Amino acid sequence: MVKFVHRAVMVQDVILYLDPKQGEQVLDGTVGQGGHAGLIVPRVLPDGRFFGIDRDATNLSVAKESLARWGNRAVFIEGTYRDAKRLLSEHGVKKVDGILLDLGFSSLHVDDPSRGFSFMHEGPLDMRYDQSKGRTAADIVNRESEDELARLFRVFGEEPNARQIAQAIVATRENAPIVTTLDLAHRIEAVVPRRGKIHPATRVFQALRIEVNEELSQLEAVLPDLVDLLNPGGRLVIISFHSLEDRIVKKFFRSEPRLDVLTPKPIRPSLQEIRDNPRARSSHLRAARRNAL
């Protein structure tokens, strides 16, 4: 049973720019629970093929189950999109006609306290999309130096009080490790008083999530591979949820001679969509087409 349902964002724009057609091969590198995939698959199958990658085993199994009726022409692969080239080549695929990345976390991650992404609910300070490996947020908070924590909060969280928060964390953990989401959120609230609607822990939690999952470095590293994977005429659509990601995509699209940019400015969700699905509010969609170079 699906306990935490994720609503796909900007679906009409995704279909418009990805433009999936019968017989084509399409890769969704962050298939999640298969919201976008549910619209892409019927457009390329039965003649084409669909590949959905996700790092999160729970989300991937939801997508797999909801699209099971399409049989083995819809393939679901547990892994990171960073390895897309290798994962596709293991299925004998060297080129595709469309690639979608819908970055970041899904509703499952923030709504399920046991995943440790939310500063609103008590849970273990984990934050890994792939819970089978890697450092948790607690490992980082309890082991990194004050300087490194301050750097992470400043660079990945754009947190103005990065140093003060890092100092408070180091002072706290000298007595006892910081183990849960609320331990950390309360510690931050004690140094940075709440102002306005944004919770003082928002930026630190974003920074930790990015660091735990290597979100920016994986995105930066995979972009040239994604262009290699596209056939001439193939489309690349990327939805990002904060300015750090969007900047990487924008810079790459502008500098990559093998791409023609289809969106001079990022496409934003409609007011209606933001009202219906608040998670859509920070989404920026950029699209490009592989040219003949």
Ligand SMILES: C[S@@+](CC[C@H](N)C(=O)[O-])C[C@H]1O[C@@H](n2cnc3c(N)ncnc32)[C@H](O)[C@@H]1O
């Ligand atoms: C915004 S959700 C995608 C939602 C999906 N488009 C849908 O409509 O259901 C992002 C997904 O990307 C996954 N993810 C994050 N980083 C990843 C990575 N490096 N490789 C593969 N999947 C990743 C997360 O586990 C999450 O399921």
